[in-house]
Every structure is written in C-alpha cells, then in structure tokens.
Amino acid sequence: MTSSHTPSAQSPTSKKTGLARALPSGRILILFIAIVTSVIVALTPSEKREGLPFWTMRIRHYEAYEPKVAEWNARHPEKRVDMQLLHQSAFERRMLSGFLSGTPVADLLEVSSIVSPKAFLGPLDQVGFLDLTDRLHAEGVYDQFNEASFAPYTSRGRIFGLPHDVHPVLLAYRADLVEAAGIDVSQIETWDDYFRVMAPLMADHDGDGRPDRYLLEFSEIRPTEIIILMLQNGGEIFDADDRPAFANARNARLLATLITWVTGPNRRCLEVPPSSASGHRQRLDGAVIGTIAPDWMLGHWKIENPGLSGKLKVMPLPAWERGGRRVSVAQGCMMGISKTSTQIDLAWELALYLYTSAEVAEELFATNCIISPVKALWDAPFYDQPDPFFGGQKIGRLYIDYAPQIPIRTASPYTTSAEQAISTAAMALRAYADRNENYDIDALVPEAQRLLEKAQSELILFMSRNTLWEE
Template sequence: MTPENMRGGYRWRRPEWLDVLSPGGWVICALAVVSTIVLVLWPIPRREGLVFWTFAKSHQRLYEPITEAWNSEHQREERVHIVLLSAGALQRRLLSGFLSGTPVPDLVEAYVQIVAQAFMGPLEDVGFVDLTEVIRAEGIDEQINAPSFAPWTSRGRIFGLPHDVHPVLLAYRADLVEAAGIDVRAIETWDDFVRLLRPLVRDVDGDGYADHYLLNIWETNPELIESLMLQAGGALFDAQERLVMASETNARVLATVVSWTTGPQRIAVNAPEFDAAGNKMRLDGTVLFSLMPDWLTSAWRQDLPQLAGKVKLMPLPAWERGGRRTTVMGGTMLGIPKRVQDFDSAWRYAKHLYLSPDLARALFRSTGIISPVKQHWSDPIYDEPSPYFGGQRYGRLYIAAAPEVPPRTSSPYNPLAQIKLADSALALKAYAQQHRRYTVADLLPEARRRLGQAEAEVRAQMQRNLFLAQERR
C-alpha cells in the first residue's frame, strides 16, 4: 500500500524506488554512509614514534627488553611501540589496510599465510616495502641462511627479514625404541625406517589393536604431506611460482604417505599437536615418532613434561640414500609497510632486533627456535645439553640441518593447493580401501590422477587472477 498525503493542495506519493528496501534497510544504509564519511574525515591521531605489530605473546616478551633499550637511546620519533594482536586480527587489519588505506603499522611480523595473501596482486601493489636492494647492498643476504628468504620473496623480490629457519627433525620415544634393541643410527631412508621399525607395530595387550604406531602423520594434514614433498625435492609451486602439484615426486610421496595410513601394513596414526587426545597418545607411546620443527620443541617441553628424558631427536630419514635429511615447516618475517612514517628508522630497528645475538640466545632458550643469522650459530647456547631430549645438544642438531632446509615459494594460492592436496589424499585412501590396494606401486597411478585433477582445479582459480597471469606471460 502506497501512503498518500495532501500537502498544500497537492497529492504526494512516495517514490517507488523507496520500496526497494524496508525502512530498516534504509536505516542500515544511512548508518553505513555516515560511518564511511566519519572514517574518511575524522582525524586519526598516531602515537609519536614507530608502531610495531606482532601476533605472538612469546615474541613480544622477548622483544620488550631490546626495544626498551632502543627507546632509551633514541629520539621520541624513533621510539618503537609494540602492539600485540591475535593472528586473525592482525591478518584482517593488515590486509584490509593495504587495500583500503586504513591505518597500518610501521613494522609488522607476519607469518607465511598472511604474506602469501599480500602477494596476490601486481608486484607494485604489494603492501610491503621491497627490501631487495637494501638487503643486498648491506650484505644481509650473505649473513642469513639463504633458504630462509624464500617464503618472503615474490617474483624475485624480497619483502621481509626472516625471523627463523624452522628445520624439521624426527622426535622419538627413545625409552621404547632403545628398549627394543633398535639403533636409529642404522636408519638412513624412509624404507629403512619402515623395515627396521615395523616390528614395533604390534598388539601387546591382546585387544586386537596395535599398541604402538611408528609415525604421527595422516591424510588430513596437508602441511605435513607438503613438508615431506619438499624434503623429497617436490613442491606445490616451483621457484618461479608455477603450479607443479602433479609432479612424479609429489605423486610418489602422496602414495607413500597413504600406504602408511591404511591397510594391513599400516604404520601411522593421527595424533594432532596441541590436542589433548594427541598428547595422551604421545604419553602412552601409541605414537613413537613425530616430525618436529624447532618451534615445536618448546610446546612439548611445556605440554608434555612427563616425557623429559624419554625423548630424543634424529635427522629425518631421506627419500633416497644421500638425500636431504630435513624439511621445513612454518615461518615468520618482519616487514615494513609502504606507508611507514620513517623508513630509515624502521629499517635500523628491524636490523637491530632481528640480527641481535641477544635475541638469538633468548629466542632459542625460550622457544627452541634457532636464528637464521649464520654468525650466531657458533654461540655456545646451541651446545648446551638438554635434559628433556636425553642430554642431546639439540640446538646443534637443528643448526646442522639448517643449511639443508628446502626452499619454498610463497604463492598466494598455496593455501588452496594445500586444501586440494588434502582432498587428493582422502580420495586416494578411499580408493586404497575400496580396491584393497595398499602398496606404493599399486597407489601410484591413482595418485598421479588425483594430483593432476587437483592441479587443474587450482590452475582454474589462478587463471582468474588477471594480474598474476599477465606478469607470468
């Protein structure tokens, strides 16, 4: 019903376009318009000095003493103020700031997934300052472990200082393995691993289920599968950020992982990290070996103190004799957004913090993370024996693995590729169970097919991004 009123002798009819929305809808639109105007016109005061965002409380605690000393020695406009945000809030605010012009910090710590999203558009539109030339001019590229730059590099340009290396070793229940008379030094390859350790997968209490499984890996964890692909020389994207999911190396790793998780010769179990059920499986010895990046060592020490002295570390078995004995998982960088107030001051602080020997020592002591700065690797702190890891000098083990960490790219489509990788693994396991085909040789043709299909699906999404497509022509 259209309301009508008589005003001054004229009949007034409400315009029909007002009926497009309800009165409540128009109120919402009005509020949106007003809030947008306020956001654009309202002056946003900035704290004097440089603002530094981080997402990790443990990082903030380490940085505060160094930052306080920095602030005491510098003018007010060069002082740094650390702001702690949740990982999700930091990602949303930073990426929206890059796109909309809303406030962003002068320095920011960002992890792999955030940085990958920032690389989505043309190179000139990346929200971080391109640090390539200044890093090379100052010789920082020679000071830092070369593979550590890879996740922060897009199309040959470096956009951040590496915080870490994150090599991966194999943690194992030394008390149980050694009691069985097994010397892990005899294990060089994954074939050796399965052959020598399979006798441990047995039903001890007679309930019909194995009491011990060898490895913590499952088809639903694409990050672990990708890490093993990287170790084997595969990748989801090559050095030029071209999609290479369906490579023969990737197919063989996928077929091998699925063969570990199903069938009568199954050796793997799903024991998630940071999970009560997963931790109980580790305490009970249900899982004997776990892939362990350096950052995970502190989580085990904190969450599983009962395993102190019962756990040791060893290099990963290689995929072939003489092959790589480590891989990589995770990563963080320190970047400088293009709208930084004072680049020179921000860059000086970034170097002061990330290249600091004091930070390297504190970082390892509190989190187990080794520094990417090679000159710090001779620090005696890495030679201290760890009671938790059976007296091993575990810092030195991770340092030895650091130069062998495989390079990886930071494609904005890597999260999508990981999802499709998980889909492929699930489908391959279903195929194995349906057809009762459990060996790597039996699964390899289907693994190739599934990865080819996954690659086609990811490529279809990538081709929608005209900016990246044009740059790669």
C-alpha cells in the first residue's frame, strides 16, 4: 500500500537564508553598516601630509608657532615642517607605544614634563628621545638657557630635551582688597608674616560665623600646590639615583604646617576649583586673597576671567624662613627629538628656530604670560611693559628676576605617582588632625612622618614590580 504525502506549506521563517537564520535582524543591520562604512573609508582618499612631523600638545604653543612655521615653510620649501596638535592623552599613548615598539612617531615632539619622564624608564640606551647632551654643550646652546630649566628633562646626567619655559611660581593677590584695607605687603617676608599681616581680611562682617574671605587658595587634595611649596622649602622628592626620598623630617614638618592652614580653629585657606566657572566666580568675588601662581596662570586668567583686570598684583612667594627662597617652580614642556628620526639635524634646527625666536617668545608672553628660558631674551623690552591687568606692574620683569632662583624639578618616571602619594598622606593627616582635634604643628609632625614613610614604602614596592626600574 502506497501512502500519499502532501508537503505542508512553508512558513515565512523557513524561507530565511542561512545567514538570516544565524544572525538576528539587528545584527544584520550592524553588519551591513560596518561593511558600508568600511567601503567608504577605504575609498576616501587619505590626507597627504608632507614635511618633518612635529607634534605638540599645547594649543597656545601651537598658535604661537603657526606664523613661524608658515614662515619657515615659505623660506625652506625643501625642508617643510608638518606641525600637528594632539590631545595630551593621545600624544602620550602614541609616543610611548612608538618608543617601546619601534613604530614611527614624529621626528620632533613637544611634550609636557608630566609625560616626558615616563620615557626615561629603563636603560639609557633604550630611551626613545635623542640624547642632546653633547650637542647642547658643543654648540654652546646649554649656556644660553636657564640652567635649572633642564632638570626635568635630565636623567642620569644626560639631557633629552630643550626646555620650553621656566615657569617660576610667585603669589598673585587681590591688591584692590588688600590696599583698601591699608595693608602693606612690603612687611611680608615669610608665610607667618603673610598670614599675620593679611589676617584683618578674614573678619566676619556679615555675621554668618564664617570669615568673609580666606587668605590663600590651597587644599591638601591638590598635589600640585603641595609639591610647589615642598620644592620651595628645599624638600627632596627623589634622590640623585631617582629613588623616592620624600619621607624626611623637612617634608613632614611642612606637611604638618599645611594641615593647620586648611583645618582647625586657625584655618586660613579655601579650596577653589582651578579652572571651572565656579572657581573663577569665587576669585572674582574675593573669596580668596592669594593664589600660588606660575607665570602661565596669569595668562590663563586674562583669557578665562577678564573681570579680574585691575584687581590683582603679584609679589614673591613668602619664604618658609627669613632669608629663604621667595620663588618655586611648576611643570613645563620640552622639545625632544625621536632617536629613530632620519632628519635629526633638521629637527634640531627647527627646535632652536622656535625656542630661541624673539617673536615666539613675545607671542607666548603676550597671550600666556610665559617667560622664555633663553637668557638673552630676558632683556627684551616687551617684558618691561606695565600690565594694566595687574595694576600696572611689570609682570614679565618680576618673574624673570626670580627665574634663576627656581628649585630643581625631578625627572623621575614616577614623579606623578610620588605627588599623588604625598597628597594621599596629606589627606590622611588632615583626617587624623580632625579626628583627634589636634591642630598643633609639633604634635602633628610624628604622624606626618609616619604617613610619608608609609606612602614612600608603598611607592618603592610599586616601583620594584617594574623590572626596568633597577636598570
């Protein structure tokens, strides 16, 4: 008996292709978009870049260099320069990965002192930057620059970068409020003098139980200012062999002193966001009198907070002791050459062209208040122009006068880690002071020393895990 079989009608699902059965509709759409965009990218002609690759990570520097690079390219069409602006994080990743893997990077690199020491880890012959030491001395270039400005770019006695700046740190203050109160800043030599002379400005005139103003913009949560003050005080961060050395008695006493500035019954400082709209509003309202100010910060205020014009002046940093240093130093930038460059002489020529140019120096000072590290330029008349933003002071001359006295900055690959460790110790010390209601400097010193030793031990342990550290 033959049985009959009638095929059942196929459902819509059974008609799907193998790919459709394998992938949901959403994934098919994503795959389609990926294919189309890949084709578009493949067919789009890539931008053809010509000339010596030159990377920078600072927009203000880029803008100052533009006319000089254009002039260079017009005069030397056979030696063109291709300048590119990169975000700092992208710059750091591309530069360090290129150095480690041997893949191409720019021939000329302008890099911040936050990033550049990371390339110094390991044996000297493995550093990705060209060693400029012998060239600097043979051509007499070393003597043309402020000597201390080479320090952040020097590792084990070898120099890997040409300094872009000096970045002396002085003290900016609300001169309108200070002078209206009849306060004479010439009486100020030390930090103790500063807080004593400025104390009348902390009066509570509105009766809310809080000072109307604080005397200094400072907080233990901001490592940059802690390090600036530590360096001013002669505090050591790393020793000559690049080993952490910040757990010392001098730094412990400074840390204990700073904690009495930010908490307790004699609190004098206020944390103000450095670049936010709210921070600029607080400065404009006079919430703080003084600010620890590198030269570049003055230019930043001119752009970001023009309402401060005519209200500010600058004075030397108060010293930690009578006869002590009245200036400190902030992070900066260098120009380095990739060791794998095939155009080293051209890169060197361009670096000198930009960094010793009076026109570039004048532009950077006019727009950013940055003074050049080239000593021959310090007599330039534009540094002696009275600045109405700062009450007619000759700001350039004031910063230049203190430039030769800046302390030495560290060039350790672990500088940022050390700064964070010190700030963490400062935060723990504040918590200790508040918990025990102990705001006496002498009584806080032992705990400050303990916390610094703990932070230093942890950093050394962290560093020891990197096999290149001992090289």
